[in-house]
Amino acid sequence: MSRFNTRSTRPAVHSPVTTIGERTVTHEGATAHLRDAKSELFLLSVxxxxxxxxxxxxxxxxxxxxxxxxxxxxxxxxxxxxxxxxxxxxxGNxxxxxxxxxxxxxxxxxxxxxxxxxxxxxxxxxxxxxxxxxxxxxxxxxxxxxxxxxxxxxxxxxxxxxxxxxxxxxxxxxxxxxxxxxxxxxxxxxxxxxxxxxxxxxxxxxxxxxxxxxxxxxESNRTLTAHRFLMQVPVAERRAVVEGADGPRRLAEAGMTWEALAGWLQGPMDKAAWEALIPSMGVMALARNLRNFDEAGVSDEVAAQICTRFADPEQVAKSRMFPFRWWAAYKHAPSLRWAHAIERALSHSLVNVPRLSGRTLILVDRSPSMFPGYHFSTPNSSDIPLAEQAAVFGSALALRAEQPTLVEFGGSSKEIEVPKGGSVLRLIEQYGQDDGTDIPTAIKRHFDLLHHDRIVIVTDEQTRPGWLPSNMERFGGMRETAIDDLVPQTVPVYMWNMAGYKPGAMPSGTAGRHTFGGLTDHAFRMVPLLEAGRDANWPWEPKAA
Known part of the structure; x- marks a missing residue:
């Protein structure tokens, strides 16, 4: 009987974020794993x-x-x-x-x-x-x-x-x-x-x-010369410059930014001022000012020009905006006229999210440590907390997966329906908030060995202990359980670390256990490599053969 040369045999693969076999505890008291210095620095830095x-x-x-x-x-x-x-x-941006x-x-x-x-x-x-x-x-x-x-x-x-x-x-x-x-x-x-x-x-x-x-x-510098002439225009005549037919050209040639224009006008940024400046604004500046455009009454024709730029994958890539910034733009814009273009821009910013075949269990952490209000839940001055950033990744992965099971979890958990061909933005709106962080219990409740080929967990990793019944009295009739107790090594588990804390919720680097991190989609490129039996290197190193 063949023991090793079987159809189910898969090559051992390695990913760069690696644990070293030493134990610690998570911030919520579960057994945790320490990583080597490079892995710890990488997850913290991103x-x-x-x-x-x-x-x-x-x-x-x-x-x-x-x-x-x-x-x-x-x-x-x-x-x-x-x-x-x-x-x-x-x-990494x-x-x-x-x-x-x-x-x-x-x-x-x-x-x-x-x-x-x-x-x-x-x-x-x-x-x-x-x-x-x-x-x-x-x-x-x-x-x-x-x-x-x-x-x-x-x-x-x-x-x-x-x-x-x-x-x-x-x-x-x-x-x-x-x-x-x-x-x-x-x-x-x-x-x-x-x-x-x-x-x-x-x-x-x-x-x-x-x-x-x-x-x-x-005089050899056209931008500086144009700016000098613009600054010499009397204040009383400046609004006429903006409203003139060549206003957009003059502002662009003079390198005028939206932050500087109000000061130059010495007055409010009204519809005419925004419409003159919009053609020369960058994509990130446009996304941040959608509320201002709506409040100023920017025309639908100009709005359509903005939407065309949001729908351009090259311009989205050049903007280097984090995916969650597009969610922020959607969340803060009063008008729905931007929604479809933002959806397309978000999709472009998530181009590296793979279309996973088979059956994928996706767990998205919605515990208090992923939200603001208790201290700071995110190492990020943005008002978009880690929970919503995690929801962006989890939702994109679910909508592209062949057979997804999408779950939000904290102390408890529940499935979220994933519509075929649905919207990432609309799916993010379906999430709620939960109390506590319990990864093992979420796995116990939703993982089915016969129905899931892999698990992806988007979290800060600071889980509570999971518990299983035990006959050992010294555990009080219960014993702590972990991911490896619940998921066979043949089923890969991908942990997406959102916060860079030192304790890890599971071993990683080999044996079907891999940890990624960051606020962009680039690390998702490792998943297809690992499942194809190829090692994954650090993102700045040459791809493994």
């Missing part, structure tokens, strides 16, 4: 909005844990950590965590006199023109005004990439502690040889910082 409290962890403690992990791995494996930080600011991580990475390597990596890491995380100033603000507030060479050179490299006329108008404002001119003085950035206009731009940034009354923009 959910860490620096300085924000989480339900079970104060912001300061959370930031200290993040810093210690970065500094440890900056020495133990600088190549891996550099890859993480670069990816975190890029595809986590701005502050990447910036702080790069600074602490550099500080530790300077302390240990370890050469290399630091300049490149600093440069890689500065992706927006205001971020060189953010890096300087963080570094000098923590380590003083003396700037080490890797910090100077990394910032100077980023300045060459990022500084242009439009970025100067938008980000070089009096509210900043470090103006563009200050940064140029401190890091001694030279103009990019491939950008002959940058020398004049740098000089203008210095002049407007130190001699603002006499500073004149270079």
């Amino acid at each position: 959910s860490n909005f620096v300085g924000q409290d989480a339900f079970y962890e104060k912001g300061g403690d959370r930031d200290d844990r993040y810093t210690q992990l970065v500094r440890k791995l900056a020495i133990e494996d600088p190549e891996w950590t550099a890859g993480l930080l670069s990816w975190l600011r890029g595809e 986590m701005r502050t965590a990447a910036l702080v991580g790069a600074a602490e990475f550099t500080a530790e390597r300077l302390l240990q006199e370890a050469p290399g990596y630091s300049r490149q890491v600093i440069d890689s995380v500065l992706q927006r023109p205001d971020e060189p100033g953010e890096m300087l603000g963080y570094w000098t507030s923590k380590y003083g005004r003396k700037l080490p060479k890797p910090v100077k050179r990394g910032i100077a490299d980023a300045v060459q990439r990022l500084y242009n006329g439009k970025s100067l108008l938008k980000y070089d404002t009096a509210s900043k502690g470090y103006r563009f001119g200050d940064i140029l003085n401190l890091v001694h950035a030279a103009p990019d040889p491939a950008k002959p206009w940058q020398g004049e731009l740098f000089q203008y940034a210095l002049d407007r910082r130190h001699n603002p009354d006499s500073a004149l923009p270079p």
Whole structure:
């Protein structure tokens, strides 16, 4: 009789978030599992909005844990950590965590006199023109005004990439502690040889910082010149400029933002002002201002232009908006005229969510720790709590799965009907809130070995113990149970960690148990790989063969 060479034999596969065989307890008292340092840092970094409290962890403690992990791995494996930080600011779209991580990475390597990596890491995380100033603000507030060479050179490299006329108008404002001119003085950035206009731009940034009354923009820069002419228009005539046929063109050429336009007009943002500015606004700015558009009475024709942009997958990808931001746009917009376009945009932002074949049990955590009101349930200043972010992923997965069982759970649980061809937005509206977090009991109630090929759990992992009857008196007639007691190793369980806490609810990394994390859909790409019998690497590393 064949014991190993059977049709049911599957290759062992590995995923990167790995437990180390040591036990701890969750914040709700269940037996939990510790991960290696790389796994802990990854899950924390993809959910860490620096300085924000989480339900079970104060912001300061959370930031200290993040810093210690970065500094440890900056020495133990600088190549891996550099890859993480670069990816975190890029595809991971986590701005502050990447910036702080790069600074602490550099500080530790300077302390240990370890050469290399630091300049490149600093440069890689500065992706927006205001971020060189953010890096300087963080570094000098923590380590003083003396700037080490890797910090100077990394910032100077980023300045060459990022500084242009439009970025100067938008980000070089009096509210900043470090103006563009200050940064140029401190890091001694030279103009990019491939950008002959940058020398004049740098000089203008210095002049407007130190001699603002006499500073004149270079005539070679069309954006700065157009902005200067616009600012010279008398206040009484400015609204006529906006309402004119060439108003949208003039505002766009002058790099006018919606934040600056009201100040320039010295009056309210009415229908004409919004309609003149909308053609030059970015997708993220449009999504954030839908309520303002409705309140100002923006026409249906202009609204249709906005909806066309939301429906464009390239523009949605370029916006780099988290999927839950589209839910926020839908939630806060008074009018339903945006709904279909937002649904399409949300779908584009979830393009990596797989269409899972067979039968999938999807458990979405709706416990108090996933909601605001008890402390801060989300390491995120947004008013969209982790529970709703989890619902975005769970709903998208359910609507694309061949045979889904969608369950919301806390201390109790219930199934949510998944309509064929339904709307993610409408499905999210069906969720409620529950008391407590009990993953094992939700599995016991809803998992059926004959009817489910896999389980996906979207949660913060901080479960209560599950209990099973026992004849052992020392357990009082009950014993704690865990996911592995309830689900055979042949059935894969995918844990989607939303909060980055240290204790994990199950082992992970192999044997059908895998943990992912983050606020984007990118990690979902690992599921088809693992089910095809292929190992899954860290997202910034080459795909496994």
